[in-house]
Amino acid sequence: MQLILIGVLSGFFSALFGVGGGIVVVPLLVTVARYAVRPATATSLAAIGIIALAGVISYAVRGKVDVEAAAVVGLPGAAGALAGTALQQRIPVRWLGLAFAGLLVGVGIKLLIA
Numbered sequence: 001m002q003l004i005l006i007g008v009l010s011g012f013f014s015a016l017f018g019v020g021g022g023i024v025v026v027p028l029l030v031t032v033a034r035y036a037v038r039p040a041t042a043t044s045l046a047a048i049g050i051i052a053l054a055g056v057i058s059y060a061v062r063g064k065v066d067v068e069a070a071a072v073v074g075l076p077g078a079a080g081a082l083a084g085t086a087l088q089q090r091i092p093v094r095w096l097g098l099a100f101a102g103l104l105v106g107v108g109i110k111l112l113i114a
Contacts, residue, residue, distance in 0.1 A: 002033050010047065015055050021048040023104070037093045045081070 006028045013024050021044040029040035059065050088096065 006032065007047065007051075010044075011051050011054065014048075014051050015058065021045065021051075022100070026100075037096055038088070041088065 006025060009028065010021065010024045013019055014021075022041075025044040025047055026037075026040045029035040029043060030037060033040075035043065056065060056070075091099075
């Protein structure tokens with residue numbers, strides 16, 4: 001049941017704000033479902049594919065998808081995901097958590113003052 005609720009929340013926030021995996025799924029898998037950080041990250045990435053497909057279909061039927069821009073962002077993004085995965089496997093879990101928390105604080109501050 002926890003995983004279903006995490007999925008619903010991630011899909012909702014993904015469609016609403018364009019976020020879901022790292023911002024919603026990973027923290028919930030770690031804190032609520034008690035996953036370790038690396039399996040939570042991997043599970044989140046797999047779920048993102050499914051969530052993104054549902055979201056893109058929903059937006060596409062409304063004519064809101066710019067396929068060319070998506071490819072220009074997505075293809076290098078895939079390369080970045082491969083590089084990020086390789087790096088993530090070499091960084092201690094504690095540092096990953098601190099870096100992620102720092103990123104969220106920075107983004108939160110930026111959103112508050114923007």
